[in-house]
Amino acid sequence: MKKVKNVSMEMSGMVTYGCHLHVDSTTRFFLFTLITVASIGLFIQIMYLYGDSPGMKAALPAEYSLAGRRIMYGRLFNNVDVSQIKLSNPKPIREKAKFIPYQAFGRETTFVRSNETVNNRSYVIINEFKPKTSGQKYYLYRHPTKISGNFNGNITRHVNNPGAFSVASDRNIYIMSVFGRFINRKTGERSQSKQPDPDKENLLIVLVGWLKYDLFNSSLQCCLLLANDSIVCTPNAKRLIWTQVNKQPLMAVKFFCPVPKELKYSHVKGATMSLVTENCLNKKFAAVEYVKRQAQDSIAVCAKIVYGTMSAQRLIEWFEIQRFIGVDKVLMYFYNVNAETVNVLQQYSQEGFVDLRPFDFPEADTNYRYVGQKDAQPFIDEQVVLYEAMERLQGYTFTAVIDVDEVIYARTSHKHNLKRFILQLYRRCPEAAGFSFKTELFITDWENKEDKGPEMNMFYHTKYQNRTRPLEDRTKNILVMDRIILGSVWTHNYTSLPQYKKFQVPASMGTLKHYRPCRKNWHCFLRRGYRDQTIAGLMGNIKRNVSNKFNKLLDKSTLNAIKENATNGSNYQGGSVQSRPVHKTNNTIFSNKKIS
Template identity: 30%
Template sequence: MTILLCLLIFVWYGIATYNVFFTLFDTNLIDENPESTDSNIKLNIIGRQMSHDMVLNENHESIDSNINIIGRQRSRDKTTNPTEPDDDEILRKFMEYQHTYEPDIYLYSAISIQEGINKFILINGWERKSLLHVKNFTCCLHDRDGTNLFINSTLKSTFDLFDNVTLHSVQYACPVRSSSIQSVSVSIGTHKCEESEQHYINVESSMRNESGLAICGKISYGNMDAELILEWFEVQRLLGVDKVLTYTYKLNDQAMAVLEYYESIGYAVIMRDFEYPLQEEIKRSVGEKAESAWSDLQVLIHDCESRLHGYKYVAVLDKDEFYIPNITKHGFKIKSALNYYFGNDYAGISALVKMHMTSWKPSNESSDLIIGKYLLSTAPVYDNVKYIYMPSRTKIGSVSVHSMLPKRNYDSIVLPDSEIALHHYRKCRTDYWFDRWSFSAKERKVVYDNKSSDDLCFGFRKYYQKDMAIIMERIRDNVLKIRTKLNVTM
């Protein structure tokens, strides 16, 4: 009787003080079935706290949130609208660095997504190495009505690419039922949240186009070639890509002018001025072939994956890479080709790579387009492959530059180059995913010029790419017109 009385008092107290907690336990990578119901997400109501209350630890002291905010938005967000904005309604985002006092977690963005009837807020950022294997964390949520919610979760995706990296990328997934969560933070452990708004990051909505194809254009930085970026955008438009999301870091003025042109017509979404934490402690720069820089890039891939979750198809590409379907078979409609490729079985497809080496002498020096100057490529090879994936069939948090994980009952496939190829315009490298001896004798004759001993650049056998020549002619007039308008020089 005493126990029953205590339970009744506890329940009465919870109702009277309006205290609620949510607890969720699950696997490291989310694998939600879009057809699932509320029963798939088991939420135990334990407590809710009104906004004027302060979270206290067992010593009745306020608890630090161990959070650093990297992402701050200077202007309003229009990413929830898949329609083309007017010129005066362009999305302009800037990501600012903001110091706080704890070095363990650094937040970059928080994006709300929907999987069937299930809602999640994906929080993207960095963690210290010491937190890599810590599973339990608390999602700290501020609702628009002033209510604070705390959700204990284990839905955490990390990319620990290198053993000696101080920071690794992380994505925390917070299951929610409300669509009115305004800002979020994260605390390691259970039921510990800081009240102060300075430790929270605003929640944005993912972009939606249920029949659309979007490209995660990674990051544009430094002295990247404005002319090639311009040609790249025009190829994507020709092929029917609906939206490009990209990031910038200290990008040269001409290339920035190209990005802003496509932003002005509603085709591109630009996340400006990427900034990363611990720059003095961990020396690295964007684009550097360094382990820490790869972790920074993965944070952007997590962010990109989150923002584009509402699209039917998403491709991760650099701005010197072109997915080209068999245009004799599919024309210039890449989405029609994707509908054919994916069918009912696949979550992701990748393609063999045809490398157009810009270290070679141009095959057509008179062409006024870069892609027209270098119409010769290598044979299709398995090197630095990328994926086009369906977010609805892909495990949340699993997408990286060169990989993705299908949900249960789906698979991924590398398609033959007779269906689609990834054309990569780049200088010769000092290493590849393959070498001469990874091929059979017959394959070596296809890939290499047997008269040459140079396996890394000039020893490749060269092949004329008719599809790229056709595409070059199709986009040429538009490229020249925009080049003149923006005063872009080759």
């Protein structure tokens, strides 16, 4: 018994000795101070984001907010309906207003409106201002329909893309697009009728664009242009903002402008935003687009922005893959692209498969940046695109947000049909708001010695058959559009409505194939490689369509280079996707070992 006790004491002494840490008084004081400051900062952050005390918000600067999150007026964007979040009442637009009953709108007249109740009766404040010219016509800004190849060989140099956005207020507000969204008065339902019923639905005007950071908490007003050329000005009660922790000059923003119930039978053809110090006269109005409900089980792909030295060959292959797996529409924004790529985009646009939209960013002369740059302001510019895309594609049942170097592969569906696959998942998880896919990286820096003959060697997607294991930190999603908050969608995530949930797709059922060079910090030569011929097999089903498109759309010099390299057992690159820098890695893992 005594021996056991001695052994226990020795073991206790060993453990105590091994875990002992000596901290002097100076270090102890420093650690205590650091923990105290961090705790106070966290407490203030939580109080500011979730608290209702106006004194707290007034005491802190507007930029005091968390990094890289969707922010709704200084509050974190949680799983709640956008319609349930409201701003505090803005300052009155006009101090002196006369209470008069609602009157019919006259042509060429501007009104400033806000609802008031007097003696239990509802009235509308109306201030009338006559325009300078009695017969004035208001200009409606619309996106251009033509696309031209204006690539100058350098993606870091800005090239103006006219018509991509309009200036609502000089150096303050920029509008990319405006949409009319009909909302059912009964929450959670959506009208299935072809034409909206004003008695059952309310019209909401949604404007997408950029807002000056200095106007984070400012009061703004919505300017609505009616069919009879009269203008209605209403206070902007809600807006959705995307920003970063480090202050950037511009923020991505969605403005929500409810149309007054008195105007529910009036057609709103244009809209813009303005400061309260401005009036809506002589404004350049953006045309309101009314999105149509698409066929049941329709699926669209948001490909974000194509720019620079985009390979026309790879673009053709990617389009044909999307068409083969069942995609109904591809939404793509173009900026600073080469002439050969323009030819491809125009052809698929004329066929009705691709919806092409121009992209450009404001203040390029004072706020230097370029598309594809990995920095805060370009990420904000990209979020404007996603804001716009989700409004434009809301009529589809499902929407995937992927890039043109990515392919969603359905392993368990016949002929890898994506639409059939999503419907299978939908039945498996009827409460799903979206489906998340793990990413398999096909590293283009790795050595590839595949030789499938000259006919198949022509294709980019048949050359690279070495990939990593499925990764969970770069998921991409297919969204169920009726079950998500449109303004919450970004490249890698989204927020569902409270009654729905996210669904993670097992890698054995489907994954995302991502073709790209290796980044320096990935250490790709240390990763284990896996042989994967799935996309190569898929290309065999569409090789005839792809070859016909090559002969029709590609330049003769490009086509000859592709065929010559295919005969020699290599593959013509046709330009690097999005001009990403290529980092060469150690290829010995594939030359000395058999890939499993």
